[in-house]
Amino acid sequence: MKLGIQSLRAYNFFYFSLLSIFISFVPVYLTFRGVTPGEIGMMVGFGSFIGILSQPFWGMVSDKYKTIKRIILLTLGASILVGMTLFTTNHVSLLFLLVGAMYFFLLPTDPLTESLNYRVAQQHQISFGSIRTFGAIGYATASLIIGWTVDQLGMDRLSWLFLGYGLLAFVFALVVSDAPSSSKKLSRQELKQFFFYPKTLQFFLLVLIAATPHRTNDSFLGVFVQSLGGSTGDVGQAWFFAAISEVLFFALSARILQKWSEIKLITWATALYTIRYALCAMAPSAEWVVYLQLSQGVTFVIFYTATIQYLYRIIPEEWKATGQTILAVLFFGISGIIGSIAGGWVFQQWGGAALYMVMGILSLVACGYSLTLWRSQRTEEIQS
Structure with a gap:
């Protein structure tokens, strides 16, 4: 048991380290290859659209063959091959296809x-966080190490770093224990009923508005830091600060959610998002933007954990799995498409400061909307 858990923790460390290379440094790499912010936005938007389709696809494959581990080995192995090709080419049309892949x-x-982590944690009666924390640590440390290495040795070393982290993740994935997938398949009628359930659309609209600037930041943080004169090492440091603050607030999130209502926390998180992006827009140097990423924990973690708990509270038990899936599609899929394409256009036309000011305005709209929902909830509680 102990060896299996330690192997899973090691796999999480190296997989999320690998993921940090793609999320944090692909926009920087594309800029290095001469891709414009508008083209980067189109690439990431196209990739986000593929992600909306691919996540349910691989989930269904996992369900059909009753295995998570073997599907991870398949997708991870393919990712290593595609990633090595991505980080060694400079043809824009080929880069477009490889990002999509x-x-x-x-x-x-x-x-x-995440599914494997949760099921193994349940099986061995340990906390999910005791496994997943190693992924957050991997993401944070890799962001710092990769940024410094590329800064010192050049962007061409990115492919070897990707290969190294990828192979280590694959080796540890080979020795972890498997767990059968058990996601529930709902009929079209059930899905229709879910969307017509009171409060559902209002809540998902709030998530979409608030998540769009967050996903825009994911796509353009590195490009923005470099546009202010920052180095690749500064980009890595920015992502390190963001990830390390997430570790802290994930650890505190359970206590925070016990003390305050979800909608109140969502309102405060969107207000802090507004301040964060406005300060980034007014930042006089790249260093300011780097240190502002320390607010990632209180904005993203509090917002995301509060939305999950709020969702679970407002919808019936039998629709919670569906709600979680749609929440993920909104937060990481549709908002990514809007944020990357529109964000790339704004960045190219008016620059990074203008983009971050627009992101701050969107966060302010989300804050006002969540405040409306908060007041509506309090009125219902008083009347009941």
Whole structure:
């Protein structure tokens, strides 16, 4: 048991380290290859669209063959091959296809990994966080190490770093214990009933508005830091600060959710998102933007954990699995498409400061909308 758990923790460390290379440094790499912000936005938007389709696809394959581990080995192995090709080419049309392929193979490995973590934790009666924390630590340390290495040795070393982290993740995935997938398949009628359930659409609209600037930041943080004169090492440091703050607030999130209502926390998180992006827009140097990423924990973690708990509270038990899936599609899929394509256009037309100001305005809209829902909830509680 102990060896299996330690292997799973090691796999999480190296897989999320690998994921940090793709999420944190692909925009920087594309800029290095001469791709414009508008083209980067189109690539990431196209990839996000593929991700909306690929995540359910690999989930269904996992369900059909009753295995998570073997599907992870398949998607991870393919990701290593595609990633090595991606980080060694400079043809824009080929880069477009390779980014899409990474969204088809590497990104769906994330929910499969989370499912494996959760089921193994249940099986051995240990906390999910005791496994998943190693992934967050891997993401944070890799962001720092990769940024420094590329800064010192050049962007061409990125392919070897990707290969190294990828092979280590694959080796540890080989020795972890498997767990059968058990996601529930709902009929079209059940899905229709779910969407017509009171409060559902209001809540999902709030998530979409708030998640769009967050996903825009994911796509353009590195490009923005470099546009202010920052180095690749500064980009890595920015992502390190963001990830390390997530570790802290994930550890505190359970206590925070016990003390305050979800909608109140969502309102405060969106307000802090507004301040964060406005300060980034006004930042006089790359260093300011780097240190502002320390607020990632209180914005993203509090918002995301509160939305999950709020969702579970407002919808019936039999629709919770569906709600979680749609929440993920909104937060990481549709908002990614909107944020990357529109964000790339704004960045190219008016620059990074203008983009971050628009992101701040969107967060302010989300804050106002969540405040409306908060007041509506309080009125219902008083009347009842």
